[in-house]
Amino acid sequence: MINNDYAFNHMLAFDSCRMASAAFETMENIQAVPRLPQSYGWIAIKCYYASFFAAHSIMRSFGYTCNQLEKGHINLLNDYGLALGLSPSIKPEAGFFVGKYDHSNTSLELAKMKNTHEDTWYCLVKCLEMLSEKVLYISGVTPKKQALSAAIDDLINHLKDGNRFSKGNYLSHFRNAVNYRQEFHSWHPYGKNSVNSEKIISLISSWKSDEIQLLAGWKESKDAYRFFSTCAVVVNFSYLLMKLILDNSTNRQNLYRRWPNKLLNMLRTGESQIC
Numbered sequence: 001m002i003n004n005d006y007a008f009n010h011m012l013a014f015d016s017c018r019m020a021s022a023a024f025e026t027m028e029n030i031q032a033v034p035r036l037p038q039s040y041g042w043i044a045i046k047c048y049y050a051s052f053f054a055a056h057s058i059m060r061s062f063g064y065t066c067n068q069l070e071k072g073h074i075n076l077l078n079d080y081g082l083a084l085g086l087s088p089s090i091k092p093e094a095g096f097f098v099g100k101y102d103h104s105n106t107s108l109e110l111a112k113m114k115n116t117h118e119d120t121w122y123c124l125v126k127c128l129e130m131l132s133e134k135v136l137y138i139s140g141v142t143p144k145k146q147a148l149s150a151a152i153d154d155l156i157n158h159l160k161d162g163n164r165f166s167k168g169n170y171l172s173h174f175r176n177a178v179n180y181r182q183e184f185h186s187w188h189p190y191g192k193n194s195v196n197s198e199k200i201i202s203l204i205s206s207w208k209s210d211e212i213q214l215l216a217g218w219k220e221s222k223d224a225y226r227f228f229s230t231c232a233v234v235v236n237f238s239y240l241l242m243k244l245i246l247d248n249s250t251n252r253q254n255l256y257r258r259w260p261n262k263l264l265n266m267l268r269t270g271e272s273q274i275c
Contacts, residue, residue: 015056015057026049029046040194
């Protein structure tokens, strides 16, 4: 149970802003190396982590959490439960936990998972599936609601790469192949599946667009195209969500305005600021 709804939501917003800033900063730091035009191994790894940070930011905006909890954290949660007259409900052992906040009874339901990255993407998929369904029931023009729901479903399909990855962890699969097995000709010696790094930069630069535009495809590597385009869509989703929050907030001290949006303003103006 959450005994301070405002404080809990402030915590979620804080983490959401922190992760959004990490995603935006990572994307802005991705550059090609002119002397190695076919090298994109590190570009892929950076893109992956940008989308991973963005996924965390998106989920927290809708009450989903993914956290590594140590034994001490679990003991505190169980002590809190005992103070409320509840029996210990979580085994006192460290692990990766996924949570979902229930607004109706102000409670956070935690479940212990096994794979940090795979289960994070699965949690994002569940969050997006919830959004895709609920967006159809909000007030608004029906065609626009249907288009938004279809766009969310399309992102889910990309994360699952069709039906290849039921948990939505295609990006993690591709990152692992590049990072640990050096596949897809992403490192020297390059081959027919190597993709020109400038082409990748051009594609992913659309993460700051109001409506992301994907290319028709690449002749070099369909896997690489799906990976980079999906990474850009996930970060763009976080970006558009931040804009939506700011457009509908009258609070000048809104965390999104003071944190990730301030970072974006720094990128636009080129001025260094101490946040």
